[in-house]
Amino acid sequence: MKKIEIVQGLLAANNATASGNRALLDRHGCLAVNIMSAPGAGKTSVVLRTIAGLGATVRTGVIEGDVASTVDAEKVQDAARAVVQINTKGMPESCALVADMVDAALRRMPLDRLDIVLIENVGNLICPSEFDLGEHVKVVIASTPEGDDKPLKYPLIFADADAVIINKLDLLPYVDFDMDRFTHAVRDLNARAPFFPLSCKTGEGVAEWVAWLRDRIHKA
Amino acid sequence: MKKIEIVQGLLAANNATASGNRALLDRHGCLAVNIMSAPGAGKTSVVLRTIAGLGATVRTGVIEGDVASTVDAEKVQDAARAVVQINTKGMPESCALVADMVDAALRRMPLDRLDIVLIENVGNLICPSEFDLGEHVKVVIASTPEGDDKPLKYPLIFADADAVIINKLDLLPYVDFDMDRFTHAVRDLNARAPFFPLSCKTGEGVAEWVAWLRDRIHKA
Numbered sequence: 385m386k387k388i389e390i391v392q393g394l395l396a397a398n399n400a401t402a403s404g405n406r407a408l409l410d411r412h413g414c415l416a417v418n419i420m421s422a423p424g425a426g427k428t429s430v431v432l433r434t435i436a437g438l439g440a441t442v443r444t445g446v447i448e449g450d451v452a453s454t455v456d457a458e459k460v461q462d463a464a465r466a467v468v469q470i471n472t473k474g475m476p477e478s479c480a481l482v483a484d485m486v487d488a489a490l491r492r493m494p495l496d497r498l499d500i501v502l503i504e505n506v507g508n509l510i511c512p513s514e515f516d517l518g519e520h521v522k523v524v525i526a527s528t529p530e531g532d533d534k535p536l537k538y539p540l541i542f543a544d545a546d547a548v549i550i551n552k553l554d555l556l557p558y559v560d561f562d563m564d565r566f567t568h569a570v571r572d573l574n575a576r577a578p579f580f581p582l583s584c585k586t587g588e589g590v591a592e593w594v595a596w597l598r599d600r601i602h603k604a
Numbered sequence: 605m606k607k608i609e610i611v612q613g614l615l616a617a618n619n620a621t622a623s624g625n626r627a628l629l630d631r632h633g634c635l636a637v638n639i640m641s642a643p644g645a646g647k648t649s650v651v652l653r654t655i656a657g658l659g660a661t662v663r664t665g666v667i668e669g670d671v672a673s674t675v676d677a678e679k680v681q682d683a684a685r686a687v688v689q690i691n692t693k694g695m696p697e698s699c700a701l702v703a704d705m706v707d708a709a710l711r712r713m714p715l716d717r718l719d720i721v722l723i724e725n726v727g728n729l730i731c732p733s734e735f736d737l738g739e740h741v742k743v744v745i746a747s748t749p750e751g752d753d754k755p756l757k758y759p760l761i762f763a764d765a766d767a768v769i770i771n772k773l774d775l776l777p778y779v780d781f782d783m784d785r786f787t788h789a790v791r792d793l794n795a796r797a798p799f800f801p802l803s804c805k806t807g808e809g810v811a812e813w814v815a816w817l818r819d820r821i822h823k824a
Contacts, residue, residue: 423642423729423758424750451730453756479699479730509643510671510699510728529749529772530644536673538643552749558778
């Protein structure tokens with residue numbers, strides 16, 4: 385039982401820091417979005433499409449979480465108003481962002497000049513679901529080549545999502561992905577999250593996702 | 605420093621159990637292969653292609669690791685001589701198989717009647733690289749729709765691999781994946797692992813992978 389107690393202690397400390405992050409964001413009227421997916425599902429592409437879709441009147445900051453490299457931060461640096469890269473390699477938790485990391489990143493961002501912060505989590509369908517970061521919205525991206533059985537195998541991350549993006553719609557003719565089977569599997573876990581099937585490659589479906597997100601900003 | 609000491613204690617215990625697993629497998633002349641990848645890269649498809657490629661003269665057991673569900677065990681149960689499903693949901697480590705779980709699974713398998721055990725790890729490019737399971741061969745599968753930058757972002761799992769499979773070669777015309785960039789990124793981390801580009805859908809390239817693996821069985 386020792387280990388479980390320690391883990392619960394860490395999670396309680398994480399939740400406290402996450403609450404502080406949320407209060408800081410709220411004081412600045414800034415919406416935070418935690419974007420989670422498996423490696424290669426298209427988190428960075430969704431971030432880029434989202435910034436472009438929101439347009440120049442919405443001031444966007446990005447926190448990029450990766451085990452290693454600055455590949456993603458480099459991709460978004462021209463599009464976003466502010467970008468902070470977090471590399472988790474060698475940290476006690478390397479498989480997901482935790483609230484402490486986001487706290488440190490937020491302190492380096494000009495929050496009074498941002499309307500939204502997109503937090504791109506580490507590519508992982510398991511660990512990120514355990515850590516509240518202080519976000520207002522949790523988004524999970526599934527991509528069609530991954531297959532339609534992911535909600536059965538990684539239930540927690542889909543159960544907790546406020547929105548589910550299904551990316552790489554352009555690959556649908558070439559892969560085995562049954563949209564009905566996927567959405568029914570998510571619905572068994574999560575009664576409320578809207579689905580946004582889209583393609584970051586072609587732009588199909590992006591407008592619906594951006595409209596939904598824009599509505600959340602106005603409520604923040 | 606408290607947490608790091610505890611984690612190191614867990615890893616030392618894991619390594620001891622892994623050594624026990626390896627000794628057990630060696631006593632039965634049984635090769636164990638740890639198959640790792642991101643969610644949806646095609647681990648189960650590779651397992652099925654591998655069993656078919658090795659043919660009826662090689663007796664194959666499979667350990668299926670997933671957070672939840674028995675989807676994969678059901679897919680392989682007709683092909684393998686023995687299948688054990690491990691669900692990690694609710695266990696202290698849920699994001700990867702650990703040596704204790706494999707120990708329990710091996711005790712439920714008829715090792716004296718198996719030549720090889722394929723261990724399908726939990727879909728994750730981070731956590732599985734931390735835990736020795738007692739395997740003889742570590743294989744990482746990357747799939748073309750994930751993009752060619754995965755070795756930069758998840759270096760440890762590629763650095764430790766004994767072989768790298770590049771799956772979903774049939775999708776290459778439809779995705780942004782530069783084979784040279786991928787293989788160079790892996791070579792920067794790992795001087796020795798052979799590459800096996802293949803498609804589980806069409807069967808292209810599977811024979812080369814199976815031939816390499818078959819040669820390892822004879823050496824076990």
